[in-house]
Amino acid sequence: MSTYHPLTESEAIQVARSLTNIFESEGELVSREIGDGNLNLVFHVSQPSTGLSLIVKQALPYAKVVGESWPLTLDRARIESEALIIEERFAPGLVPKVYHTDNELALTIMEDLSNHVIMRQGLIEGGFYPKFAEDISDFLARTLFFTSDLGMNQQEKKLLVRSFANPELCKITEDLIFDHPYVDADTNSFDAHLREDANKLWADSELHLEVAILREKFLTHAQALLHGDLHTGSIFITPESTKIIDPEFAYFGPMGFDIGAVLANLLLHYASQEHWSPNATARDERRKYLIQSVREIWVLFESKFRALWDEHGIDRIAKTAGYQDYYLRNLLQDTIGFTGAKMVRRIVGLAHVADIDRIPEPAVRAKAQRLSLEIGTKLIKRNRQSTSIEQLIDIADSASKV
Amino acid sequence: MSTYHPLTESEAIQVARSLTNIFESEGELVSREIGDGNLNLVFHVSQPSTGLSLIVKQALPYAKVVGESWPLTLDRARIESEALIIEERFAPGLVPKVYHTDNELALTIMEDLSNHVIMRQGLIEGGFYPKFAEDISDFLARTLFFTSDLGMNQQEKKLLVRSFANPELCKITEDLIFDHPYVDADTNSFDAHLREDANKLWADSELHLEVAILREKFLTHAQALLHGDLHTGSIFITPESTKIIDPEFAYFGPMGFDIGAVLANLLLHYASQEHWSPNATARDERRKYLIQSVREIWVLFESKFRALWDEHGIDRIAKTAGYQDYYLRNLLQDTIGFTGAKMVRRIVGLAHVADIDRIPEPAVRAKAQRLSLEIGTKLIKRNRQSTSIEQLIDIADSASKV
Incomplete structure (x- = not known):
């Protein structure tokens, strides 16, 4: 055997x-x-x-x-x-x-978690998950903090970094998220009606610079042990329970990549509501719930991460005045940038999301796709100027009102 | 055996x-x-x-x-x-x-390189090294570029990162450069006449924040394979030849750490000139030579690094408009910050430099020490606002004229 x-x-x-x-x-x-x-x-x-x-x-x-x-x-x-x-x-x-x-x-x-459902499917079926923001912010704050130089002995961390060298799976991310969507690559896959949108994406040099900078962080910023593929298909859920599965892309990278993956997938679902919530009032409710989830995840994450830092900071230097604020501001910016990158790749890149691909009417699907691209590219372009999660929410809100 | x-x-x-x-x-x-x-x-x-x-x-x-x-x-x-x-x-x-x-x-x-001298000793003895800026900028540009994600296949690089995990030697740097000099640590060692200067250092919270940020880069930013200890005691030299030795601290870290080590040691020597060049005219000459070396090293490094990037950039994304400028601006800022950190630790930390410690007259030695601290702390504080190597040079110049 x-x-x-x-x-x-x-x-x-x-x-x-x-x-x-x-x-x-x-x-x-x-x-x-x-x-x-x-x-x-x-x-x-x-x-x-x-x-x-x-x-x-x-x-x-x-x-x-x-x-x-x-x-x-x-x-x-x-x-x-x-x-x-x-x-x-x-x-x-x-x-x-x-x-x-x-x-x-x-x-x-x-x-065996088969009493749970895959969150992407649960959301498509209209599920509400009142415990999710609490659970996922716990997961993010605790796994990221305790595997970083803030919460783990720095020498122990270096040995873990070595053990989690993951070149082959990182290569998939580097290609499919940070490279191919921004050029006319063979691996890309998108509806014919998006050809002009794709052309715009491929010609947008302001966007390309921001993506190159995000990629540099993915390549070099060994901040914490990431899940590495934290979309709603990697989450098993019930209203009472959340279980994160499938961390085969795990490696030491920028924390914002994991947080951004969660937010991006909620926003992709948000962008698909015209189909999944055909009733206007219900759609409004649903969108509010999703936006509120995005807000709560960041707000809870930030407050938990700060509390862990204050209580479990590994050394004197972690307590340096101003350092925590500096760190969290950068982390928010990374999160916003990676959220955007994770949205764009799901529309024009190789791997899509069912939330959008399963919309049967081409016109409705196209609106969801363009809304995702609109939100995604704006988040990428504005990430380095951001100072509050409300700026991400404003971008999503105002894009969906056009 | x-x-x-x-x-x-x-x-x-x-x-x-x-x-x-x-x-x-x-x-x-x-x-x-x-x-x-x-x-x-x-x-x-x-x-x-x-x-x-x-x-x-x-x-x-x-x-x-x-x-x-x-x-x-x-x-x-x-x-x-x-x-x-x-x-x-x-x-x-x-x-x-x-x-x-x-x-x-x-x-x-x-x-065997015993036909060379250790550069620190050579400088103390008044040596001029007309080939040094050319050679060290070559060394820095080529080793840093070709071991980074810009010049090396990103998957090959990840395997090298793993092989160069160097926790024990990194720990020495983390303690002796980024931690102990900024607190009343047992390992610190400085002349009694510097007690007040040390107290100021330990109370300077603006400085501490910048050092914490520099340390975070040292801990997490796996940009390229560094020498890791590139002071003038790790350089064998003659007027015609430069050989870099002793890379036992090698690991993947921020490029500016290596460049900063070279500049810091030239500036520490610069700060010691009142003793080594007692004649005012000769001292002026010597200082000009050292400052010109600092300038040339950065300028040559930058132009060689950009040329390597243009010619040998590993992929399409390296060519993204604006990315090279963004990268070099950050690299200059890192370089300036690490230069400062490398100077401060040599005055109040465990390991000193002969350029300064061998000055016999306490008053002259104290001036060299205070000048080094003055330059070092200013470089640390201003690194994130810097846009030109001339700003580093202005700081060194104006500090030495007070």
Whole structure:
């Protein structure tokens, strides 16, 4: 079993039983592969007699996107598993528990969360998640603070930076978020009606400079251990519970990249409301809820991050007068910039979001797409001048009123 | 021989003969330990019959500074050796050639440069080095550019970042440069007549904020492979040749840290001229020479770095309009800030410079020390507002005229 090969369903049962003590010894196990087969095998292994279950996730040695297939390191399974363990340590209860890791098989056996829904789908179905802003701001504040030089011994952090070198998955981000959307790249994919919008994007040199600067931060600013792919498809949710999954893109980068991923995906959903909330009053409500979520996430994040800093700052220098304000101002600016970059790539780049792509009427879809581009590009262009989350909200608000 | 132990002189001869083919097989070898015994053994191994020679440098498992001794990783020998090889690749002829590396014995066998002098000593003795600005700007521009995301494939760079994780030696810098000088720390060491100046330093909250920001860059901004300790004691020189030695502090950090180290040490020497150039006219000449060196180093560095960028920029994004100017402006600001930090620590921190410490008359020494503090603190405070190297020069000029 120990040499790498994609597991069969019966092998998944075998590892689930032999490598964990989740199941009672009696009682048959059932396995069902529930992954989309693009990157990973995901086996749901359960014991009908007891109702117990778990997930066996195995990385595949390739990625398939839109028909293409390219080799992809199995080391991402180790990274995902180690990231989950660190996230659980600093933000307990907000990630699936890891029961077992096998780096040779590129395998993580973990808590089954199938009583949750993927947040993107939940939002599309009109779900309200009153606990989300609280939970995600906890997750962000705690994982980012405690893996940064502010909250972790600086030498211990350097060893973690080394262990989370993740060149292959970072390359995907560098290409698909910071490069291809701003040029006529083969990987781009967008509706024909967006051709002129794309041309504008590709010719916008003010925008390109800001994207180059954001990319430089992604490449060099080893601020904290990021999740690295924190969109609403990486969040399992119920009204009472939030679980962050799939940190295979984890590496040490700029904090604002993770915060921005969350805000961007809420704003992409916001931009799609003409379809998902056809009733004008309901749409207004829905938009207010989403904007309020964006605001609360930042405001809660900031206050929690500051509280952690005051209470758990690792050294004398963290207490330097003015340093915290300087740091948070830069972090807000990064957040706003990365929010924008994460929106733009979902409209013209390779990977889209269901919130928008599933809008059937082309005219309505086009409005959502243009609104996303409008908000995204403005956020990118204004990030370095921003001083308050209200400026991000104003941009989203006023764009949607045009 | 392969288990680590400090070599004897006869073992140094043995490794020099068996691990390199520098010497002719006949002809006795002579070994002389010429290190200061604080961090490393340095054996000069020569063959009198042929005039051939080389250096066997071995790391010791401890550091001794001012009587104290603490354990220090032998891995720094690997780092030094790998850094020398990379520097030779990108800046050929400006570092000693590495003949052999043995990580187990923490050993580097390399080119003998004893026909050069240590630049700090050369400057103290009144040496002029007409080729220095050209050589050091070459070294800086080439090593920094080609190990950054601008000049090196970004995925290859990430693997190098991992290999140059250097927590123990970075810790020395973090403590001795960015922390201890700004607080009444046990490791600090300064003349009694500087007590009031030190008190001022420790109470200067504007300064402390800027130092905290510079430290954050040192901790997180993995911009390029730095030498990490590029003072004039790490430079072997003659009027015709420059060789950069001792990169055991190498790691991926902010480029301005290396450039600032060079400028700071020239300015510390500048601040000591009342003693070393007692004749007023000669002193004026000497100061002009030093200031002109500072200016030329930056100006040449900038033009070479921009030329490398234009010619060897690794990707489309490097060519984004405005990006190079943005990058160079930040780099100048970092350089000015780190120059200041490198000056202040040499006056009140643990490790001093001979340029100043060897001034026998306390009043003259005190003037040099206060001038260094004056220039250093101003550079730190003004770094983020700077737009030209002339602003650094004005600060040095006007401080020395008071």
